[in-house]
Amino acid sequence: MSRPADHDPRLLDLLAGELPPAEAEALEAELARDGDLGAARDAWAAVFAAEREAFEPAAERAALERDGLRVAAWVQDTVRRDEAAAAKRSAAAPRRRTWARILAFSVAAHVAVLAVLAIALHGGGSSEDAGTVARVGMGSEAFEVEDDLEARYANSMAAVQWRELVQDDLGAQLDDAALMEQERLPEEIARFDFDEPAGWGAPAHPAEVTVPMLRRKNAGLKRRRLDLLGFNAKGSLRAVGRGLHVLALRQNGESGLFEGAGGTTSVRTSSLATLAFLGEGHASQGSRTEDEVVARAVRGLRRTVASRKALAAVPDEALGPLGVALAEDYMLSYGSLTPHAAGRRTDEIERLTAEARTRLTSETTLAATDRTWLVWAVDAAQRAGVVGSEPHDRAAFQGWVASTAKAAAGDATDTQEALAVGMALLYAERGAEKPRFKRWSRTNAAKLLEGLKLTGEARRGDPVGETALVLLALQMTYRAY
Amino acid sequence: MADEDTELMLRVAAGEDAAFEPLVRRMLPRLVGYFRRLGADASIAEDCAQEVFLKVFRARAGYTARAKFTTYLFHIARNHWIDVYRHRKAGPGMVSAEVLRGDGDGDGPRREFEGPSPQPDQAGSHRELVAALRRAVATLGQEQHEVFVLARVENLRYQEIGEILGIPVGTVKSRMHAAWRQIRAVLRQEGIEPP
Known part of the structure; x- marks a missing residue:
């Protein structure tokens, strides 16, 4: 019994171009003579073509070829940045190891003492139990913090970050380590007397509140926590990097603002995009490429706040993000170590905060999301020490937090929820009652990550604002956990 | 003489970064097609392709033309997919972009690997054929599937596949024949023959 023609393996090899030339020639001659064999070849050819179209659609192929430029630029930027960081780490490695041992020994000793204290206090039912235990917990993170120190010395803002690091993360028990670390700082930073309280900043900037909300602390630890929740932290960080690259490409060279659909710019979109960069630690006074993007954007945004009159024209939905962007950049750039050098840069933030307070107290029809952003703007200005905490702010504070929680518990989007979670946890850290809302699930995290990937396709539409929001939500996730 | 892709990569290895862009433009569609055949949806396939280029560029200084560049590239791509696959199996799984867009039915990763079912509005015979082909490819055994995917990436010869897979x-060749017959059989079971 002969086999059906379409079972002839030579047909498959012929169509795949794998038949040796002599055999191919012989088969072609046979195909010309044998109608059944020819029909079988045509049928297989149709399957081959359909398979190609199923997985490599012609239209998509052309789009991907066009995307090659973007992908190549992103790859080269990413690798060069990594290589530069690795070279810096490698150059500093011997000294770093020595200091790491000294710091580790110091931290271990303090942790041991605090652990004993914590146990003793716990047994006595002291009201300070929670704080003491928290400090012990922070001590265990010291090694991770030390691991991150090298990157923090990249520019002159290292002292600000180091000061925050010591006071926020480890507490006063690491003051001796701070003294040791002076020797590692650049000369101009080392001039500060770390042992002198005045050196830490003006009284108007109490250190415990000047914490940029967007700054990611203990990144490695949080990554592990997030991964335990099912969040692909490494993947999300890569996605954030790509997202920022896309945003940078959409910055208008003249205005410094970010362009949305049709090349138009808006204060809200530009503020959100600026915040996305700030969330990765880039600030207008830094020296990295992305810092220059922030510097341009901040200059553009400040021009829109040139006068109170101009500010009145900024819509509610834009005012909050604008205020947060300028205040957070101020904190990341100047902290409280050099308040006088910042000088007049606070004018715009003061005007913005006044306008935000006016709207919060006088407008009853504010949307919940806009209200949340305005509260954040006021809060950020206070934390930056640019404005004081007004009595009516304090009175309204719980109400604002409650509205934030309500937005988070309702039918808010994933990004709104992420922002609300971040805000609420920040407020909880500052003594406010922690609001109740549904806890983030890993599904939400996965959706966010996917949402960011989708911007690859959405780039052909109006991607900047949405991309920035998703980036912020991812960054808030780190802040929240 | 080396092929054009290999020449480009050798220039990249020699420090000529400008040669990387045409290389990416040429290879990006093929890499994305490769990952889609392995079961990734469009956004994940694009993401994987970018990660592979990242690895290639990181390792550029050590590149030598011991084989064609495509052989080298898809060797890295295959290993990357294994990592992704392991991560998915170990982790909670990602919601596919199609599901989020409402194109899928919410089954998540399983749907990604099988390809979407034909929708009621996809009445055209071509779309039915495409959907059936994705399902048919998803029925291949692992060994057949691996060979099939590599072979269907343009210009990747049986010899190169053998080198990649060892x-x-x-x-x-025998795995390819078996794969095509399996696909054809599934198409026939579904009452579909290519035009």
Whole structure:
């Protein structure tokens, strides 16, 4: 019994171009003579073509070829940045190891003492139990913090970050380590007397509140926590990097603002995009490429706040993000170590905060999301020490937090929820009652990550604002956990 | 003489970064097609392709033209997919972009690997054929699937596949034949024949 023609393996090899030339020639001659064999070849050819179209659609192929430029630029930027960081780490490695041992020994000793204290206090039912235990917990993170120190010395803002690091993360028990670390700082930073309280900043900037909300602390630890929740932290960080690259490409060279659909710019979109960069630690006074993007954007945004009159024209939905962007950049750039050098840069933030307070107290029809952003703007200005905490702010504070929680518990989007979670946890850290809302699930995290990937396709539409929001939500996730 | 892709990569290895862009433009569609055949949806396939280029560029200084660049590239791509697959199996799984867009039915990763079912509005015979082909490819055994995917990436020869997978060319050929027959059989079971 002969086999059906379409079972002839030579047909498959012929169509795949794998038949040796002599055999191919012989088969072609046979195909010309044998109608059944020819029909079988045509049928297989149709399957081959359909398979190609199923997985490599012609239209998509052309789009991907066009995307090659973007992908190549992103790859080269990413690798060069990594290589530069690795070279810096490698150059500093011997000294770093020595200091790491000294710091580790110091931290271990303090942790041991605090652990004993914590146990003793716990047994006595002291009201300070929670704080003491928290400090012990922070001590265990010291090694991770030390691991991150090298990157923090990249520019002159290292002292600000180091000061925050010591006071926020480890507490006063690491003051001796701070003294040791002076020797590692650049000369101009080392001039500060770390042992002198005045050196830490003006009284108007109490250190415990000047914490940029967007700054990611203990990144490695949080990554592990997030991964335990099912969040692909490494993947999300890569996605954030790509997202920022896309945003940078959409910055208008003249205005410094970010362009949305049709090349138009808006204060809200530009503020959100600026915040996305700030969330990765880039600030207008830094020296990295992305810092220059922030510097341009901040200059553009400040021009829109040139006068109170101009500010009145900024819509509610834009005012909050604008205020947060300028205040957070101020904190990341100047902290409280050099308040006088910042000088007049606070004018715009003061005007913005006044306008935000006016709207919060006088407008009853504010949307919940806009209200949340305005509260954040006021809060950020206070934390930056640019404005004081007004009595009516304090009175309204719980109400604002409650509205934030309500937005988070309702039918808010994933990004709104992420922002609300971040805000609420920040407020909880500052003594406010922690609001109740549904806890983030890993599904939400996965959706966010996917949402960011989708911007690859959405780039052909109006991607900047949405991309920035998703980036912020991812960054808030780190802040929240 | 080396092929054009290999020449480009050698220039990248020599420090000529400008040669990387045409290389990416040429290879990006093929890499994305490769990952889609392995079961990734469009956004994940694009993401994987970018990660592979990242690895290639990181390792550029050590590149030598011991084989064609495509052989080298898809070797990295295959290893990357294995990592992704392991991560998915170990982790909670990602919601596919199609599901989020409402194109899928919410089954998540399983749907990604099988390809979407034909929708009621996809009445055209071509779309039915495409959907059936994705399902048919998803029925292939692992060994057949691996060979099939590599072979269907344009210009990747049986010899190269053998080098990538470390198997004889004859084995590649027999697996390819078996794969095509399986696909054809599934299409026939579904009452579909290509035009």
